[in-house]
Amino acid sequence: MLKINEIFLSIQGEGISTGYPTIFVRLTGCNLSCSYCDTVYSHHEGSLMSVEEVVSQIKTYGYKRVCLTGGEPLLQDEVRVLLSRLEDYEVNIETNGSIDINKFPLNPKHRYTMDIKAPSSGASNSIFYENFTNLRKNDEIKIVIGSREDYLWMREIIKKFHQLGVITVSPVFGEIDPQKIINWILEDNLDLRFQLQIHKIIWNPDERGV
Ligand SMILES: C[S@@+](CC[C@H](N)C(=O)[O-])C[C@H]1O[C@@H](n2cnc3c(N)ncnc32)[C@H](O)[C@@H]1O
Ligand SMILES: Nc1nc2[nH]cc(C(=O)O)c2c(=O)[nH]1
Ligand code: SF4
Numbered sequence: 593m594l595k596i597n598e599i600f601l602s603i604q605g606e607g608i609s610t611g612y613p614t615i616f617v618r619l620t621g622c623n624l625s626c627s628y629c630d631t632v633y634s635h636h637e638g639s640l641m642s643v644e645e646v647v648s649q650i651k652t653y654g655y656k657r658v659c660l661t662g663g664e665p666l667l668q669d670e671v672r673v674l675l676s677r678l679e680d681y682e683v684n685i686e687t688n689g690s691i692d693i694n695k696f697p698l699n700p701k702h703r704y705t706m707d708i709k710a711p712s713s714g715a716s717n718s719i720f721y722e723n724f725t726n727l728r729k730n731d732e733i734k735i736v737i738g739s740r741e742d743y744l745w746m747r748e749i750i751k752k753f754h755q756l757g758v759i760t761v762s763p764v765f766g767e768i769d770p771q772k773i774i775n776w777i778l779e780d781n782l783d784l785r786f787q788l789q790i791h792k793i794i795w796n797p798d799e800r801g802v
């Protein structure tokens with residue numbers, strides 16, 4: 593059984609598939625407690641569902657893109673079974689970077705968005721650095737920053753792991769002026785992808801299920 597917080601249809605609000613209709617499966621439970629977490633409600637709330645129940649709910653929406661998120665989706669082992677049932681779907685798994693992704697090998701239609709936790713999250717010491725060598729070309733790295741200190745930290749990480757594929761940087765929502773981050777990126781000549789979480793601009797930022 594899987595412990596599921598919510599399943600809903602919306603448009604992808606983050607990452608390289610931003611804007612595409614996507615079915616979100618939010619799993620319950622997290623091993624971190626980032627200072628800025630916008631989904632604390634998913635850390636404990638949820639109900640048990642079988643993989644079959646999750647898959648049949650996914651099928652009702654009639655779309656082929658799925659985002660597994662949470663909480664931390666890789667904390668539940670049965671996610672492997674769910675992934676094996678979603679072979680016809682483009683699946684993106686939002687993971688917090690603290691869990692060994694080598695233990696969850698993905699098929700080519702599935703990909704990771706791996707978050708690297710910057711210092712202001714309070715979770716930097718949880719980073720499982722071996723994951724950097726196991727990411728594939730179509731996986732994405734995401735860094736959420738809330739301060740100049742976070743930015744400088746990120747700059748060092750990028751230097752060190754310059755072979756990384758797509759790197760997306762975004763502000764802690766409402767915490768730092770996006771223009772500042774963009775200016776820093778351009779001043780330093782970094783080739784990064786900047787993003788805002790568009791669902792928080794379209795809907796009320798505290799709204800669930802969007
Ligand atoms: C809620 S987390 C769930 C997946 C996984 N636990 C993780 O941290 O990647 C999904 C994404 O939302 C981002 N996020 C959470 N709160 C945020 C906030 N206040 N502002 C910007 N991004 C936020 C996280 O950094 C992560 O990339
Ligand atoms: N629209 C929308 N896009 C998202 N992309 C990642 C999300 C998440 O919470 O992980 C998310 C979310 O909660 N809503
Ligand atoms: S790892 Fe993700 S879900 Fe967990 S506290 Fe951090 S942002 Fe929230």
Ligand SMILES: [Mg+2]
Binds near residue numbers: 631
């Ligand atoms: Mg979210």
